[in-house]
Amino acid sequence: MSREVTGASPAVRLVKVPADRAGQRLDNFLLGLLKGAPRSLVYKIVRSGQVRVDGGRAKADFKLRGGEEVRVPPVRLPEPGEERAPPASQLDRIQAAIVFEDDRLLALDKPSGIASHGGSGISHGAIELIRAARPGESLELVHRLDRDTSGLLVIAKKRSALTTLQRLMREGGLRKRYLTLLVGRLPEGRLRVDVALLKATLRGGERMVRTDEGGKDSVSHFHLLERRGGHSFTEVRIETGRTHQIRVHAVHLGHPVAGDDKYGDREANKRLREKAGLKRLFLHAASLEFALEDGSRPYVLNAPLPPDLSGVLDRLA
Secondary structure (H helix, E strand, O other), rough: EEEOOOOOOOOOOOEOHHHHHOOOOOOHHHHOOOOOOOOOHHHHHHHOOEEOOOOOOOOOEEEEOOEEEEEEOOOOOOOOOOOOOHHHHHHHHHHHEEEEOOOOOOEEEOOOOOOOOOOOOOOHHHHHHHHHOOOOOOEEEEOOOOOOOEEEEEEEEOHHHHHHHHHHHHOOOOEEEEEEEEOOOOOOOOOEEEOOOOEEOOOOOOOEEOOOOEEEEEOOOOEEEEEOEEEEEEEEEEEEOOOOHHHHHHHHHHHOEEEOOOOHHHHHHHHHHHHEEEEEEEEEEEEEEEOOOHHHHHEEEEEEHHHHHHHHHHOOO
16 A cells, blocks of 8 residues: 655655565665666665655665655656666576476575676676566565575565565575585584674775674584585585675685685685686576475575586596
């Protein structure tokens, strides 16, 4: 339900948050209201204080409870046909990336190089592409992967599935397994990294993460699978899903992720590119396990290591 504010601006709206939106982030709620608005615009109006929740300022990641009144300022949205549609080749590619689907959700084996969502100069991320490929369907991003990380990305087709999966993520009921190549010789056995991470945005908008006691609790488990060419093919399971968590925890261990041009070893990356043809971040979300309907409906989703990464391992051998 929404109404215009009289006496201020005729285009300002006050929108009551439906009860079924409890737990949704403010930015995602606004994106649903402002169809076609770029994510960068939504962040701008939130940061500038033009958006208010029950009369007060709120951050983009504020979790709604349902029943609040949200002030939505006037914004100019693209006219129909004004925003360039994604190329048919990208739509075909994202459709081909679907590895699982039922009535509640679908899972993509997201290729490296495609962002989870648009923004910061990216017109179309995975969620925008799948929505464009399936117009009229209700599709919501459950979680995110770094642009350069490949692998499983889950999209909810029902609001109930979205809220359940987000609750499972908060409570540790969604088990994530990654495959990565770490630079150098990781010790054998299992290594637990319990180091808080703090996220910062640099002047140019680039996100950087560092270990910091004042950051958010972050836990990763590293398990060496085998050594290849003096490097370590490794399984990683994470208890928390912080931005760049595996990459920064790997650096903390002294063994950065191969191909990481943000936190990694520049010289090692150069040698791996020349010797084994590694052209991108060697990090792949390989499996997800969770259960819906109070545990009665289990899911085990898998995405095999893509050919470009398995080829690197073969050449290192």
